[in-house]
Amino acid sequence: MAAASNTRCIQEVEQQQEDRLSKLPDDILLSSQSLLARRDQRQAVRALYLRFYLGDESVGIVRAVDDAMARGCSIAKATFVILGEKMDIQCTDEDLAGHAARFLSCLDACPRAFAGLTALHVESVKLGQSDINNLLGTWGRLKSLSLLNCDSGRDTALVVQHPRIAVLKLVTCGTIQLRWLPELVKLTCECWLPSRDPLLFGHVPRLRTLALATNCTSDYKILRLSELLDKNATLWIQPEAPKQLAPRLSNLRILNLQKIPEECGIKWTFFLLDAAPLLEELDIEVSNHQCNPLEDEMLRERLVCKKTFIEWEPSDFKRYNLAVLTIYGFRPEKMFMGYITRIMEVAISS
Structure with missing residues (x-):
């Protein structure tokens, strides 16, 4: 099957583009604390896009968003792209745990900012099931979620359930169980390990687009689509009778x-x-x-x-x-x- 696209290369190209304040009144993109600090409850933001590394210095920017929302500033579409400090392939288990600790600390310090998100991308964090339950319960507006190199530990499936997520992308993650996603329309899964089942399907009644891509090696198991769409997945496709x-x-x-x-x-x-x-x-x-x-x-x-x-x-x-x-x-x-x-x-x- 198709090899996964180089997500990190795309992200590095995007990183080179400077955040800017759009001149269009209906498409405002804010990326600095000073700009956010001047917003008040009478001003609505059409689109907010913040891209930052998961470091201590980033908390100030997120807090500025949190403060603006506390003053009554409404944000129609809010996107956070949270990058890991290392390339995903260079991260150890200790790195994942450290990233997760900083991520959860940032979320605890700025709950309104995260609660207002409509799209989120997170890299290289290890979250316990109780953590992901609390997070998804907090992100009530979330419609798009992207996870790169995230899991809940070896031999443990990370359970995802959310009433509004419509787009879900998983890259180099552990096993993800899609327990209850009634609005999920598009699912992308890339670069999973041959020893792990990438997906466990639950309640996804509106799923229309399923994209699977990984680098095939000879130790991958055979994929039967009937089993994938019924419960879990492996790789190589084997033709099956239509029954x-x-x-x-x-x-x-x-x-x-x-x-x-x-x-x-x-x-x-x-x-x-x-x-x-x-x-x-x-x-x-x-x-x-x-x-x-x-x-x-x-x-x-x-x-x-x-x-x-x-x-x-x-x-x-x-x-x-x-x-x-x-x-x-x-x-x-x-x-x-x-x-x-x-x-x-x-x-x-x-």
Whole structure:
């Protein structure tokens, strides 16, 4: 499957952009204590975006937001992006615990600022279940939550439940249990460990978009989508009969499959189409990506996966809603032409 995007690189590019006060009256972005200190209850802020490292010096900025809200300043959309002091891959368990202590201290000192957030990104913290329960209970307005390198300890699932979160992104996190998220629409999970199940699904009735991406190594377990959408997840996709998948994909409208190795073929993707009767759009990207050669035989055996052609004979079925097929990496060869011919036989316009 697709390798996870380099989240840290994106963040470093964004960090280079200076926070600024917009000249537009309906799109105000404040990033300094002095500006916040001048707000009063008669002035409303349309959008507040603060990006800062999780250090002691940052508490003053957050406190300025807290004080402004205490004076009655209303903020329609408030976003905090809280960065770790180290790269996530460099953090030890002690670093995660230290970051968490500073994070919780900042939250205790500025409860109004966090209670008013509509979006939050947090990096490299280890939170106990009681901590996350208290935090999510406090963040009543939160609609978007992003966690990078966060967990609650080894072999422990971090339980998330919230009445308003609509967008959730998890990158390099431990196991996350989505117990009760009635408004969740989009879920992204990237870069999980092969030894940990990344997700445990609970009550997510409105989930429409699920994006999974990680770096595949040979020690990842096989992924059965029916099991993933029913309870938990691993990795490699294994084609399944529609009987197992149909209950989970019955409302799927758009399917995007990226970086399919050319050696594996694409005929096997019909098992997904067969299980999704309402599918309207199918996007496929075929890649001839070659991994960098590894001289060490043990590393090569562990990290480089063998790509073999996947045998799958689709059953005889029809789809009345499929209107769009996009193939990236298309070439006028037998594999692609045969696939398109079969799609045209399956898709019947109503």
